Amino acid sequence: xxxEELFDQQAAEVERQNALENRIxxxxxAGCVSCGSEAVRKAIGEEIKxxxxxxxxxxxxxxxxGLCSKGPLVRxxxxxxxxxxxxxxxxxxxxxxxxxxxPLRIDTSAPxxxxxxxxVLGNSGRxxxxxxxxxxxxxxxxxxxxxCTELGPAGTLDEVKKSGLRGRGGAGYPTGLKWELVARQxxxxxxxxxxxxxxxxxxxxxxxxxxGDPHRVLEGMAIAAYAVGAQQGYIYVRGEYxxxxxxxxxxxxxxxxxxxxxxxxxxxxxxxRVDLRIGAGAFVCGEETALLASIEGRRGQPRPRPPYPPxxxxxxxxxxINNVETFANIPPLIQNGGEWFASTGTATSKGTKVFALAxxxxxxxxxxxxxxxxxxxxxxDIGGGVPGGLEFKAAQTGGPSGGCIPAEFLDTPVDYESLxxxxxxxxxxxxxxxxxxxxxxxxxxxxxxxxMDESCGKCIPCRAGTVQMHDILLRxxxxxxxxRDMAILEELCTLLRETSLCGLGQTxxxxxxxxxxxxxxxxxxxxxxxxxxxxxxxxxxxEGGAR
Amino acid sequence: xxxxxxxxxxxxxxxxxAQELYGFLSPGLLKSIARKLRLPPSRVLGVATFYHFFxxxxxxxxxxxxxxxxxxxxxxxxxxxxALEHRSTKAGTTTADGKVSVDGARCIGSCxxxxxxxxxxxxxxxxxxxxxxxxxxxxxVE
Amino acid sequence: MSVVTLExxxxxxxxxxxxxxxxVAWNNGVKIPRLCHIGGLPNIGACRLCLVEVEGxxxxxxxxxxxxxxxxxxxxxSEKLIAHRRLIVELLFAERNHVCSVCVVNRNCELQxxxxxLGLDHIRLRYQFPKLVxxxxxxxxxxxxxxxxxxxxxxxxxxxxxxxHTWDVSRRGxxxxxxxxxxxxxxxxxxxxxCGKCVQVCPTGALFEKGKAVSEMRKDRGFLKYIxxxxxxxxxxx
Numbered sequence: 019x020x021x022e023e024l025f026d027q028q029a030a031e032v033e034r035q036n037a038l039e040n041r042i043x044x045x046x047x048a049g050c051v052s053c054g055s056e057a058v059r060k061a062i063g064e065e066i067k068x069x070x071x072x073x074x075x076x077x078x079x080x081x082x083x084g085l086c087s088k089g090p091l092v093r094x095x096x097x098x099x100x101x102x103x104x105x106x107x108x109x110x111x112x113x114x115x116x117x118x119x120x121p122l123r124i125d126t127s128a129p130x131x132x133x134x135x136x137x138v139l140g141n142s143g144r145x146x147x148x149x150x151x152x153x154x155x156x157x158x159x160x161x162x163x164x165x166c167t168e169l170g171p172a173g174t175l176d177e178v179k180k181s182g183l184r185g186r187g188g189a190g191y192p193t194g195l196k197w198e199l200v201a202r203q204x205x206x207x208x209x210x211x212x213x214x215x216x217x218x219x220x221x222x223x224x225x226x227x228x229x230g231d232p233h234r235v236l237e238g239m240a241i242a243a244y245a246v247g248a249q250q251g252y253i254y255v256r257g258e259y260x261x262x263x264x265x266x267x268x269x270x271x272x273x274x275x276x277x278x279x280x281x282x283x284x285x286x287x288x289x290x291r292v293d294l295r296i297g298a299g300a301f302v303c304g305e306e307t308a309l310l311a312s313i314e315g316r317r318g319q320p321r322p323r324p325p326y327p328p329x330x331x332x333x334x335x336x337x338x339i340n341n342v343e344t345f346a347n348i349p350p351l352i353q354n355g356g357e358w359f360a361s362t363g364t365a366t367s368k369g370t371k372v373f374a375l376a377x378x379x380x381x382x383x384x385x386x387x388x389x390x391x392x393x394x395x396x397x398x399d400i401g402g403g404v405p406g407g408l409e410f411k412a413a414q415t416g417g418p419s420g421g422c423i424p425a426e427f428l429d430t431p432v433d434y435e436s437l438x439x440x441x442x443x444x445x446x447x448x449x450x451x452x453x454x455x456x457x458x459x460x461x462x463x464x465x466x467x468x469x470m471d472e473s474c475g476k477c478i479p480c481r482a483g484t485v486q487m488h489d490i491l492l493r494x495x496x497x498x499x500x501x502r503d504m505a506i507l508e509e510l511c512t513l514l515r516e517t518s519l520c521g522l523g524q525t526x527x528x529x530x531x532x533x534x535x536x537x538x539x540x541x542x543x544x545x546x547x548x549x550x551x552x553x554x555x556x557x558x559x560x561e562g563g564a565r
Numbered sequence: 566x567x568x569x570x571x572x573x574x575x576x577x578x579x580x581x582x583a584q585e586l587y588g589f590l591s592p593g594l595l596k597s598i599a600r601k602l603r604l605p606p607s608r609v610l611g612v613a614t615f616y617h618f619f620x621x622x623x624x625x626x627x628x629x630x631x632x633x634x635x636x637x638x639x640x641x642x643x644x645x646x647x648a649l650e651h652r653s654t655k656a657g658t659t660t661a662d663g664k665v666s667v668d669g670a671r672c673i674g675s676c677x678x679x680x681x682x683x684x685x686x687x688x689x690x691x692x693x694x695x696x697x698x699x700x701x702x703x704x705x706v707e
Numbered sequence: 708m709s710v711v712t713l714e715x716x717x718x719x720x721x722x723x724x725x726x727x728x729x730x731v732a733w734n735n736g737v738k739i740p741r742l743c744h745i746g747g748l749p750n751i752g753a754c755r756l757c758l759v760e761v762e763g764x765x766x767x768x769x770x771x772x773x774x775x776x777x778x779x780x781x782x783x784x785s786e787k788l789i790a791h792r793r794l795i796v797e798l799l800f801a802e803r804n805h806v807c808s809v810c811v812v813n814r815n816c817e818l819q820x821x822x823x824x825l826g827l828d829h830i831r832l833r834y835q836f837p838k839l840v841x842x843x844x845x846x847x848x849x850x851x852x853x854x855x856x857x858x859x860x861x862x863x864x865x866x867x868x869x870x871x872h873t874w875d876v877s878r879r880g881x882x883x884x885x886x887x888x889x890x891x892x893x894x895x896x897x898x899x900x901x902c903g904k905c906v907q908v909c910p911t912g913a914l915f916e917k918g919k920a921v922s923e924m925r926k927d928r929g930f931l932k933y934i935x936x937x938x939x940x941x942x943x944x945x
Contacts, residue, residue: 049675220634299616475883
């Protein structure tokens with residue numbers, strides 16, 4: 019389609035939707051599906067037919083609405099309200115008289131909603147991820163149009179640089195610089211790769227974006243390809259995410275049919291194809307060089323850098339790799355300009371960050387807050403605090419590469435630098451809360467077991483070091499370790515951090531280091547007194563272990 | 566395979582499809598994949614065993630995958646797995662009669678439902694050792 | 708091709724651009740420890756024993772894949788590096804069952820040499836004692852997984868020099884294991900040409916010639932250079 023057609027179609031679709039008496043949005047993200055939202059959606063569809071309201075009332079599925087702990091969630095346009103814990107018996111009311119369901123209505127002026135700022139998740143819960151017209155009606159693909167017609171490749175790059183956007187995959191490398199590196203490389207063949215191999219335990223942000231708003235990621239990739247001069251893109255998505263894969267495949271087909279991907283995009287000379295590559299269960303493939311090896315059909319083992327992928331990536335060609343959330347930030351950034359984007363956040367961390375709240379917290383689910391929001395606000399105002407009358411003990415960010423943050427640092431603003439200063443990392447966005455029933459030694463052991471299982475085995479420090487560290491931590495939780503083991507454990511932490519080949523091994527000691535830093539007495543109690551203050555571990559035959 | 570032009574780069578794609586069609590990757594299947602993609606057999610096996618998604622043995626009639634992500638872990642997934650293993654077989658294996666397969670998984674992204682178990686492809690939410698035991702009773706496990 | 712001058716351990720050394728820090732150091736008499744590297748095969752930077760300090764770099768760099776640069780200041784021995792190397796070798800000894808006293812390459816083993824060089828006399832880590840087997844199905848050679856350090860020299864020499872690609876690595880992490888073809892006994896491999904190159908490049912007693920008793924096996928590493936120079940330059944010299 020041409021740029022004019024894009025705007026015409028948008029206007030037409032918006033008009034059509036506004037003419038409806040009621041449009042019912044049913045959350046069909048993984049969380050709600052597992053508590054029966056598909057049945058609710060089907061019942062609403064049948065109800066519309068039996069009440070003879072076809073054409074006047076419409077039901078559609080959407081991506082994650084955020085408050086997963088209250089699922090299944092349904093939103094109705096008639097009274098612009100959100101309902102939680104809905105079941106099939108509510109279908110009739112939702113269609114014609116949602117206001118009668120007041121007890122199920124969720125107060126959207128609660129801190130959970132008003133303290134958030136949605137850029138990446140702007141469409142999640144508001145568009146049907148299986149209908150491209152929904153995305154277009156919400157202003158979709160207009161950023162791509164702006165890049166192609168107004169900004170040009172250099173102008174697009176400038177906007178991204180101006181925005182101060184940093185990679186959302188964990189390390190926080192400035193996105194604009196990365197794009198520039200790729201754009202500057204000579205040669206006609208370049209690749210754009212979207213890293214959707216979200217593997218941190220407790221993180222489901224990327225999954226929700228892909229399931230809830232796949233076109234946004236495609237548009238972001240297309241804009242990136244336009245700016246750096248690539249014609250081929252790959253999305254490397256976890257094999258476990260069956261629904262995300264299905265929706266991405268559908269979205270790619272739709273976008274190609276509408277000439278928003280493929281040849282002659284928006285009737286210009288720009289061409290860009292996107293293919294999916296399905297991961298097969300290896301955490302290390304989130305590391306960029308391992309990911310490239312996997313796309314090339316090999317064992318997902320990292321290789322030493324340099325050369326970095328922007329110089330020599332897929333099949334030795336310049337390759338731009340960003341993660342899902344980074345690409346999802348691109349369309350609003352280009353649409354509204356880099357300065358608009360930079361107006362949110364802190365001096366060094368711009369924009370918003372999506373977090374997946376999980377663990378011992380009242381409101382588990384998906385949230386998005388401006389960078390720099392204090393941790394306390396995220397966990398207690400938005401998250402609703404620790405349920406069950408237990409005390410907050412620690413928050414874990416960054417998964418197996420991150421650290422545990424104790425209560426004394428709850429007022430830390432969440433940005434790249436502040437989190438690094440207190441021994442954790444931003445990571446990809448998993449935020450897991452632990453209460454006084456969690457044992458920090460066991461938590462460290464849990465993450466070490468994860469790293470041990472996921473180590474690719476190429477370099478010795480990571481392959482054999484994680485085994486030894488896990489061995490020591492396991493013996494601690496059984497009350498069999500000595501203070502000499504503790505000294506060796508710390509030596510191994512240093513070894514892995516300084517000598518491992520890739521990020522997985524270098525950051526594997528982080529959970530141990532951070533718990534040692536803030537909860538050392540707990541370790542000492544395990545060693546000296548053979549006692550676990552949380553009462554979880556040991557030593558009466560209960561290993562507290564996952565094996 | 567022809568869709569991927571018999572290219573060795575597509576090995577993982579081909580393995581995915583093969584597993585979907587046959588349920589698991591038998592030695593004969595791997596051999597013919599190696600031949601058609603013109604790859605050394607050891608490389609094919611190396612790739613197939615590197616990724617945990619691929620299975621070289623047939624799966625049981627009923628499969629249980631216990632999520633061991635952090636959220637599920639703190640919510641008690643290890644106890645669920647222990648109960649399951651106690652009644653059937655160790656994680657990563659299938660019972661001798663081919664009835665039940667048990668597996669542990671990395672985070673399945675359903676942290677709001679912790680602890681979660683995928684039973685024959687369907688997600689069971691907030692599982693306890695008791696509820697999993699009932700499920701085993703239902704399918705007639707001794 | 709231009710000459711590069713750099714400083715290694717306080718000594719001024721010269722090399723040619725494109726050469727690695729490792730090669731230039733060895734050519735100038737500075738012996739950096741290594742395990743996965745062997746002249747004539749592509750480097751993978753996996754064993755982490757050749758890590759060196761380079762002035763102005765925060766991270767330690769693997770010498771075997773770091774190209775020399777004009778004015779570079781390199782330190783190959785420091786307290787920190789020695790501590791790291793010792794711990795890495797300790798990890799290797801604890802990982803599998805390395806019993807020198809009953810090994811065919813006793814006193815002719817690169818792992819043993821490393822331990823001696825680093826003054827390692829005991830292992831503080833817990834031995835893992837994995838249950839591993841030896842494959843003696845080949846008529847001339849044997850493969851003992853107990854001695855394997857997963858340096859993948861055999862995989863690379865088989866693929867790059869012999870062109871057979873009989874060997875590869877299966878599984879991952881601590882469970883990684885060298886395999887022939889589809890995990891078949893070595894003797895039944897269709898692709899193996901029985902050339903024996905893998906046996907010669909193996910740094911330990913993992914790959915060995917049959918019929919050798921304890922301490923009897925000597926490995927010939929010079930052949931690789933012979934083949935590579937012959938191929939690249941058309942000169943048959945050792």
